[in-house]
Amino acid sequence: MTDSGGAERQPSTGRRILLLVGSVGAGKGTQAEALRTELGLAHLASGNLFRKALRDGSPLGEQARAYMERGDLVPDDITIQMFMQELSEPGAERGAILDGFPRTVAQARALDTTLAERGEQIERVISIEVPVDELVARVAGRRVCPDCGTTYHVAGDPPREAGRCDKDGAELVQRDDDRPEVVRARLEKQVVPMLAVLDHYDQKGIVQHVDGTQPISRVTDEILEGLRAGW
Numbered sequence: 165m166t167d168s169g170g171a172e173r174q175p176s177t178g179r180r181i182l183l184l185v186g187s188v189g190a191g192k193g194t195q196a197e198a199l200r201t202e203l204g205l206a207h208l209a210s211g212n213l214f215r216k217a218l219r220d221g222s223p224l225g226e227q228a229r230a231y232m233e234r235g236d237l238v239p240d241d242i243t244i245q246m247f248m249q250e251l252s253e254p255g256a257e258r259g260a261i262l263d264g265f266p267r268t269v270a271q272a273r274a275l276d277t278t279l280a281e282r283g284e285q286i287e288r289v290i291s292i293e294v295p296v297d298e299l300v301a302r303v304a305g306r307r308v309c310p311d312c313g314t315t316y317h318v319a320g321d322p323p324r325e326a327g328r329c330d331k332d333g334a335e336l337v338q339r340d341d342d343r344p345e346v347v348r349a350r351l352e353k354q355v356v357p358m359l360a361v362l363d364h365y366d367q368k369g370i371v372q373h374v375d376g377t378q379p380i381s382r383v384t385d386e387i388l389e390g391l392r393a394g395w
Contacts, residue, residue, distance in 0.1 A: 180205060180259035181251075181284060182391075183266075185362060186292035187354050188347065189302040190376050191383065195292060196263050198384045203391075206256035210264035213246045214238070224249065240271050244278050262286075269360045289365040290387055292376040296351055304344045307336035 180203065186192045193209070200207045214232070217225030224246050228238045243265060251260055266272040279285050294302075305318045309329035316323050316336060323330050340346065365371050372390045376383055 179251075179257070179284065181262065181279065181286050182259070183262045183286050183289045183365070184292065185289060185358060186376065187294065187296075187299055187351055187358065189299040190292040190294045191380065192263055192292060194380060195290075195383060195387065196261050198380075199261055199387065202384070202388060203261075204258050206250065206253070206258075206260040208247055208250050208256070208260045208262055210243065210247075213243075213250060217246055240274050243271075244275055247275070248278060248282075266361060268357045269364050272361050272364050286365070286370065288391060289362070289371045290390075291362055291371055291373050292383065293373060294376040296348070298377060299351060300344050300347050303342050303347045304338075306342050307338055309334050310337050 182199070182205065184192045184196055196207045196209070199205065214225075214228060218229055218232075219225075224242060227242050228246075231238045231242075247262065247265065250256060266275050276285065301319075302317075305320065307316045307318060307323075307327075308314070309316075309332065311334040312329065312331050314329055314331055315321075316329075323336065325333075327336050328334070329336060341350070362371055372387065374383060374386050374390075378386070
């Protein structure tokens, strides 16, 4: 089987393992949940895995804790072991959607090797693509209730009363990391390694580029259409 550029792609084996790639604000979490429901796959987000491992006090969680408490990055091998451990759980028997990892080419190569040792591989990399200015607008428009944690958006999902939570009337706030200048700085750090990861998988012919500026339901439909077509 070949992609549109003629690169040979190996057929997927075993469970379905998908990788979601996109900048902050691109809608990865929303699409991951939609795909989880539609395809019956586990949603494995790196942040959630770390929190779960720490909460459960697992051996891997304790190893990760030592690094996190020092403010260091958790080594790739520990992170990959966490993903592989979750892939062994009953909830991932049909496969999984990986979200937030790998973030670098080195991580991608290490993950590829670990999966190959188990006779598995990433079937599809789904890149949700949104222009930087729109990403900034999406994230900077978020507001959160400091009391109940409910999230709103000044344009896309505003409260009934401007600036007030629908549930408890508390004054909504903008998180520091949602401010436009902070969002742009985060995006600048994300883009270069993210593009390198996409290039790594583009060479394998397994990247599906999706226009993330479309309505949420249309983005989901486009992803599913690509998965079904197998192009």
